[in-house]
């Protein structure tokens with residue numbers, strides 16, 4: 001995910017810009033750049049790969065004395081991670097950096113191209129600087145030109161823009177992506193997309209709200225919303241960097257659970273319009289001969305794959321089989337060129353998954369990667385990739401990566417169904433409505449989190465947990481059990497609810513905790529009977545459902561969703577928070593559980 005920094009003052013500008021970008025490095029990026037405006041000139045530097053490459057390029061550049069600087073790390077969304085696509089993007093006399101996605105950039109770009117404006121990059125961002133200069137060239141002041149440009153943009157953005165037309169000012173705007181303004185006692189001014197770059201530089205900050213924009217100079221901060229000026233309210237800035245990176249959450253895993261709504265919006269951005277799914281990344285792939293799908297993955301990514309198999313068959317009517325990568329490798333599988341081979345991996349480096357991809361490529365299959373890390377080994381090898389856009393995940397136990405994998409797969413299910421003609425437009429409409437509703441389902445509800453904090457104290461012992469569910473709630477049960485065992489070290493298993501009486505129910509007694517996923521939209525009565533059977537054997541039941549369930553020992557009431565995936569994501573958050581709170585009570589290191597690694601590059 002991209003990072004932003006900005007500076008106004010007389011100190012060495014590249015120092016704050018490069019140090020600030022370094023602080024944002026953990027979010028992940030594939031290129032970086034800075035631009036400095038001093039004495040009426042703008043110097044810009046860009047480099048792909050690590051920040052050290054940018055540092056080397058700026059080695060002989062100095063900028064002491066009053067001036068402005070902006071800096072950016074880019075996580076590619078539109079256009080490949082090349083130097084041309086790296087920010088800042090330039091017009092004739094202005095430079096811009098931007099986090100987020102401008103959804104209507106194509107329309108703006110077409111209009112600008114009609115005026116003869118040439119674009120250098122493939123990014124959505126570049127339209128901002130050209131549109132701004134177009135307004136200035138038509139006679140508007142820089143302030144009016146910026147205000148009118150921002151008013152045209154749809155989507156998510158944090159923007160900083162500098163221009164020779166107004167060489168003492170940084171123009172800024174924020175919508176749905178974080179942006180902070182800071183200052184210190186020398187009246188130096190700063191911008192950053194999170195607290196951590198500002199610590200040690202600024203002592204007071206304003207956290208901008210959605211829809212706010214304005215301009216900042218050494219003397220003045222002018223902040224506006226809907227054409228009205230607002231009084232900025234500065235607050236003292238904390239001093240703890242790790243705390244700042246965690247943005248006040250106790251653990252990265254907790255922060256990542258809370259981030260899911262925002263990152264899923266990013267996964268969807270630019271890929272869904274009113275009537276269809278647009279996956280530009282797949283435009284060169286011919287799906288005509290594809291008759292089935294095979295997915296290989298490990299761990300949590302395998303659970304995302306299992307979930308998607310229900311969607312591929314039910315929604316797009318295409319046969320889908322899922323296999324654990326480490327098993328698939330050695331089973332001497334029969335590989336068919338009419339089967340699309342999909343690998344799912346958060347890191348893009350998992351050795352077993354990578355190896356299955358090599359096998360598929362060798363067999364001449366078409367291959368697709370669903371991955372969170374651009375330029376990873378898996379992305380480089382696959383014929384095509386859909387990036388999940390979860391941003392870097394620091395907690396070893398995967399949460400937001402899982403959510404974005406499933407959303408990406410669901411998008412692909414719809415895309416493929418449309419291509420194959422197996423989804424009619426009414427079904428497409430209802431699926432699009434449902435998928436666009438997911439970010440709001442993923443907002444963590446305070447009352448539910450509080451209840452789980454309280455409940456967790458009853459679940460610190462016992463001889464094990466069963467997570468049970470049917471249909472897509474079976475892979476969710478597997479994932480819930482995996483999360484719990486990873487960070488609490490308690491024994492937990494996921495089962496299809498209908499499977500209990502075929503053996504596992506022998507374990508049932510009051511010290512066996514059952515977490516029952518009981519959605520309203522899928523097989524409610526059948527799941528309920530299975531839970532009743534466990535209750536009759538005195539198992540302790542924690543039921544998660546929108547329907548009251550009188551046999552539950554503990555009950556978490558979910559909301560009434562119309563689509564099973566809405567219920568899925570609501571219950572997913574509950575199982576993640578349950579694992580988190582149990583682990584915290586047990587005093588475990590939530591973010592770095594014993595024996596586990598974030599990227600498993602050995603088999």
Ligand code: F6R
Pocket residue numbers: 298299300301302344345346347348349350353396397398399482486598599600
């Ligand atoms: C669990 C978890 C692991 C990974 C697995 C595959 O929380 O994170 O089970 O899902 O190691 O890793 P990736 O997705 O990077 O291939």
